Amino acid sequence: MKINKITYLIIASLMLVFSACEPIVEEEHLENSTNVEGVKLVATQSTTGGNEITIEMVTPGITGYWDYNLGKALTNKIKFIYPIPGKATFTYTGTLGAEFFTKTINVQVDKLDHALDQDWYDLVSTNTATGKTWVFDNTGSGSLWWFMSPPGSADGAMSVWWNAGDCCGPSDANGKMHFDLAGAANYTHYETKTGTGVKGSFVLDVANKKLIVKGTTMLGSAAGNKDGVYTIVTLTTDKMVLYLSNSETYGTGWTFVFRPE
Secondary structure, three states: OHHHHHHHHHHHHHHHHHHHHOOOOOOOOOOOOOOHHHOOEEEEEOOOOOOEEEEEEOOOOOEEEEEOOOOEEOOOEEEEEOOOOEEEEEEEEEEOOOOEEEEEEEEEEOOOOOOOOHHHHHHHOOOOOOOEEEEEOOOOOOOOOEEEEOOOOHHHOOOOOEOHHHOOOOOOOOOEEEEEOOOOOEEEEEOOOOOOOEEEEEEEEOOOOEEEEEOOOOOOHHHOOOOOEEEEEEEEOOEEEEEEOOOOOOOOEEEEEEEEO
């Protein structure tokens, strides 16, 4: 009996020791520092109605990022030159503490009194509202205008793995595409030069050398790229070379060469 009592005492003592060693966990719950109505967005223009704009989220304790239609800025404040006349809507996405939110602010642009980055003029012409039409730079047999290239990096964009355009061009090989800034960043794809266009939109991300097509397709989209994101290899007034880093159709890169119509 004594042995049993001693054994029970030892077991009880060990249970007390282990229970005493268990950490006390205090649960922390995230809380909102304000509500969406309490988040203040401010927009200023360098000149009245002008296109140099600064947008800022000024509420303390809030973090997030801006989508200013030309790209995204992982900051509470950004200054930029906007290329499109009319009402522009910019979106801030952030966290209140316990939940995410989005909020927008509108800015009226009445004049393009600050020069745009040259890439905009190269893409849509200096007459931004009228815009510019591009076609494949297909000059005949052996020309490189739509071809397979190495995947992964634009450094290999002009390395030809297969000159597909020479034998097996896309259905819109003789089509065209039009870019303009008449009230919005407008993009129109034409399967043929005389066909009916399919309207969409585009984003020119100058800083990251990206051209993004939304709502319709780029010329030569048979090469793949459902996301519509292309790397700009060359963009001048008379030539545009775009690169697709990973074609889901072929599992390779793909290069597109265009000229103005």
